[in-house]
Amino acid sequence: xxxxxxxxxxxxxxxxxxxxxxxxxxxxxxxxxxxxxxxxxxxxxxxxxxxxxxxxxxxxxxxxxxxxxxxxxxxxxxxxxxxxxxxxxxxxxxxxxxxxxxxxxxxxxxxxxxxxxxxxxxxxxxxxxxxxxxxxxxxxxxxxxxxxxxxxxxxxxxxxxxxxxxxxxxxxxxxxxxxxxxxxxxxxxxxxxxxxxxxxxxxxxxxxxxxxxxxxxxxxxxxxxxxxxxxxxxxxxxxxxxxxxxxxxxxxxxxxxxxxxxxxxxxxxxxxxxxxxxxxxxxxxxxxxxxxxxxxxxxxxxxxxxxxxxxxxxxxxxxxxxxxxxxxxxxxxxxxxxxxxxxx
Amino acid sequence: xxxxxxxxxxxxxxxxxxxxxxxxxxxxxxxxxxxxxxxxxxxxxxxxxxxxxxxxxxxxxxxxxxxxxxxxxxxxxxxxxxxxxxxxxxxxxxxxxxxxxxxxxxxxxxxxxxxxxxxxxxxxxxxxxxxxxxxxxxxxxxxxxxxxxxxxxxxxxxxxxxxxxxxxxxxxxxxxxxxxxxxxxxxxxxxxxxxxxxxxxxxxxxxxxxxxxxxxxxxxxxxxxxxxxxxxxxxxxxxxxxxxxxxxxxxxxxxxxxxxxxxxxxxxxxxxxxxxxxxxxxxxxxxxxxxxxxxxxxxxxxxxxxxxxxxxxxxxxxxxxxxxxxxxxxxxxxxxxxxxxxxx
Numbered sequence: 076x077x078x079x080x081x082x083x084x085x086x087x088x089x090x091x092x093x094x095x096x097x098x099x100x101x102x103x104x105x106x107x108x109x110x111x112x113x114x115x116x117x118x119x120x121x122x123x124x125x126x127x128x129x130x131x132x133x134x135x136x137x138x139x140x141x142x143x144x145x146x147x148x149x150x151x152x153x154x155x156x157x158x159x160x161x162x163x164x165x166x167x168x169x170x171x172x173x174x175x176x177x178x179x180x181x182x183x184x185x186x187x188x189x190x191x192x193x194x195x196x197x198x199x200x201x202x203x204x205x206x207x208x209x210x211x212x213x214x215x216x217x218x219x220x221x222x223x224x225x226x227x228x229x230x231x232x233x234x235x236x237x238x239x240x241x242x243x244x245x246x247x248x249x250x251x252x253x254x255x256x257x258x259x260x261x262x263x264x265x266x267x268x269x270x271x272x273x274x275x276x277x278x279x280x281x282x283x284x285x286x287x288x289x290x291x292x293x294x295x296x297x298x299x300x301x302x303x304x305x306x307x308x309x310x311x312x313x314x315x316x317x318x319x320x321x322x323x324x325x326x327x328x329x330x331x332x333x334x335x336x337x338x339x340x341x342x343x344x345x346x347x348x349x350x351x352x353x354x355x356x357x358x359x360x361x362x363x364x365x366x367x368x369x370x371x372x373x374x375x376x377x378x379x380x381x382x383x384x385x386x387x388x389x390x391x392x393x394x395x396x397x398x399x400x401x402x403x404x405x406x407x408x409x410x411x412x413x414x415x416x417x418x419x
Numbered sequence: 420x421x422x423x424x425x426x427x428x429x430x431x432x433x434x435x436x437x438x439x440x441x442x443x444x445x446x447x448x449x450x451x452x453x454x455x456x457x458x459x460x461x462x463x464x465x466x467x468x469x470x471x472x473x474x475x476x477x478x479x480x481x482x483x484x485x486x487x488x489x490x491x492x493x494x495x496x497x498x499x500x501x502x503x504x505x506x507x508x509x510x511x512x513x514x515x516x517x518x519x520x521x522x523x524x525x526x527x528x529x530x531x532x533x534x535x536x537x538x539x540x541x542x543x544x545x546x547x548x549x550x551x552x553x554x555x556x557x558x559x560x561x562x563x564x565x566x567x568x569x570x571x572x573x574x575x576x577x578x579x580x581x582x583x584x585x586x587x588x589x590x591x592x593x594x595x596x597x598x599x600x601x602x603x604x605x606x607x608x609x610x611x612x613x614x615x616x617x618x619x620x621x622x623x624x625x626x627x628x629x630x631x632x633x634x635x636x637x638x639x640x641x642x643x644x645x646x647x648x649x650x651x652x653x654x655x656x657x658x659x660x661x662x663x664x665x666x667x668x669x670x671x672x673x674x675x676x677x678x679x680x681x682x683x684x685x686x687x688x689x690x691x692x693x694x695x696x697x698x699x700x701x702x703x704x705x706x707x708x709x710x711x712x713x714x715x716x717x718x719x720x721x722x723x724x725x726x727x728x729x730x731x732x733x734x735x736x737x738x739x740x741x742x743x744x745x746x747x748x749x750x751x752x753x754x755x756x757x758x759x760x761x762x763x
Contacts, residue, residue, distance in 0.1 A: 195634070195637065196634075196635065196637070206637075243630075244630055244631075244638055245630075245638065245639075246595075246629045246630075246633070246638055246639030246640070246641075247591070247594065247595055247628050247629050247630075247639060248592075248595040248639070250591065251590075251591060251592040284591050285590045285591050286587075286588055286589075286590075286591075286694075286695040286696060286699075289590070290539070290540075291540065293539065293540070293550075294588055294589065294590055295589075295590030295591060295592070296590070297590075324696040324699075324700060325695070325696050325699035325700055325702075325703055326703055327700075328700060328703075328704050329703060329704070329707060331704075332704055332707070350630075351630040351669070352630060352668040352669050352697060353696060353700065355630075355668075355669035356668060356669055356671075356672060356697065356700050356701050356704075357700050357701070357704050358669075359669055359670055359672075359673060360672050360673070360675075360676055360700075360701050360704045360705060361704060363673060363676065
């Protein structure tokens with residue numbers, strides 16, 4: 076089943092992110108791409124004036140495939156500020172765009188959210204103390220158990236490569252302290268629900284924390300002390316899942332390389348990484364521009380491109396829009412999959 | 420200049436590693452490969468009888484391209500043991516093979532060492548308490564500052580991809596405690612010396628420790644507290660090096676993917692990783708079977724394949740010998756490069 080069968084057109088709400096970054100540029104480029112599905116109700120949340128300025132500037136550089144804001148639906152937010160062009164004002168406006176975009180999606184049952192990149196430092200300069208957009212979403216939706224999932228669809232094999240992070244934006248030294256059986260169980264619960272959009276009996280892999288997954292305690296005790304047991308007890312309650320791990324982190328993603336590039340390779344449904352760089356290094360190395368950041372556990376689908384504000388290349392017209400295109404496509408695919416499941 | 424110009428034939432000494440693992444199999448396979456240079460004096464250190472048994476077994480499985488031990492130079496070590504077939508006896512013999520191989524290389528100025536995989540647990544069962552072969556080498560050569568370098572030559576572009584580990588076989592929780600300015604400086608010194616075999620003015624990259632390299636202290640303080648400064652002070656003393664970092668770990672290896680697969684991409688000479696999995700995840704994802712483990716800082720070149728004993732596949736004839744082939748080729752290339760440099 077897809078949106079057409081329900082006679083409701085899917086709405087994709089895009090917050091433009093920090094306007095001193097590349098968010099507006101990649102959104103205008105992406106919405107002009109022929110990879111983007113039609114028959115979708117795209118709504119931008121941002122400043123109409125600023126989007127028009129971005130459009131004119133990119134055109135003046137000689138770029139052609141740029142969506143013209145006058146042909147787009149824009150929820151125009153005029154953010155009043157005494158200092159319009161400072162880092163703090165960009166921090167404030169990008170925060171307000173996100174808040175408004177969330178409100179719209181919450182009020183529209185058949186919708187998904189795609190967020191442009193923001194700058195956390197600018198947010199804090201504007202007095203918005205959140206460690207990222209994900210945390211704003213969790214608060215706005217009043218959910219505690221959310222997950223940061225990176226996902227990419229291979230253009231070679233069509234396989235969807237999913238990596239969920241057990242811990243996210245914390246220092247490396249905090250990682251071993253933060254990991255617990257409860258945390259791992261809650262992430263596996265989320266991961267299972269997500270994978271069930273696609274298959275009834277997913278295969279999930281779990282990376283170890285330590286080199287060689289601790290090598291029987293010689294290179295770290297967490298696997299031996301509790302992580303092995305945590306996986307066993309979760310799997311006993313979730314027998315439909317083929318759960319493998321804790322696996323040696325340095326070879327855990329080898330099968331992902333094959334699944335990404337070879338049609339006949341074994342395909343797994345996801346890998347749970349213990350920390351940010353453990354998951355994101357292989358994700359970016361394997362999938363680079365195809366990787367999309369997704370928040371799972373929310374009442375709706377939210378995706379964003381897997382890059383930052385790109386302050387160093389802003390205004391040059393050279394920002395790659397592939398990740399934004401993938402974010403939009405993934406939001407649509409996942410929303411359709413979740414509705415399919417919920418209407419069974 | 421190569422070995423022929425000096426009228427001395429390069430000697431490559433191979434310790435067979437743990438004989439209950441795949442070491443003997445991959446060595447016999449590798450030495451039969453037409454990728455392996457001729458005019459090299461290959462010497463195996465192991466048990467002649469066991470190598471002959473391995474050969475006969477592999478032949479009985481129908482495998483053909485296997486070097487016959489009777490045509491190889493073998494430094495035959497008969498390790499006396501009351502229990503010949505236990506994990507502990509394999510631990511002891513693999514340790515003795517390594518020790519003998521080191522002795523031979525130390526006594527032969529024009530030689531390199533290639534080591535087959537061993538099992539640390541078997542070593543400790545046999546009373547040899549070392550955390551790996553690298554530590555045995557450091558002790559035997561009486562050097563303190565050594566480095567674990569992973570290196571792979573791209574079969575597509577010919578570019579050599581080098582990743583040096585600042586810390587190696589320790590638990591993740593120990594990593595932030597172990598890293599210091601002195602450690603980073605000593606590793607960069609080693610890395611520079613190694614890169615100078617190939618180029619006068621290398622470009623080196625250094626990964627951060629924390630997500631986004633700490634993001635100005637928000638996601639970890641080590642970069643801000645001392646790592647930034649450590650790189651600056653080292654670079655001031657080593658102005659010939661183009662030193663970049665600390666870089667965001669999750670995007671640090673993106674340029675390696677390009678250099679590996681595209682002829683026109685920018686080429687860097689090496690990346691210093693802060694910990695085992697940070698370096699080895701991208702190494703294996705990008706280079707897989709081409710990756711070779713090298714010890715730098717020794718008076719000679721030592722390489723080994725980038726895999727373990729493979730106990731689960733032993734005797735099946737299916738072990739891949741590509742990494743052993745690459746280890747032998749790399750040992751020869753690097754020894755020639757280092758001699759070239761030393762005779763300038």
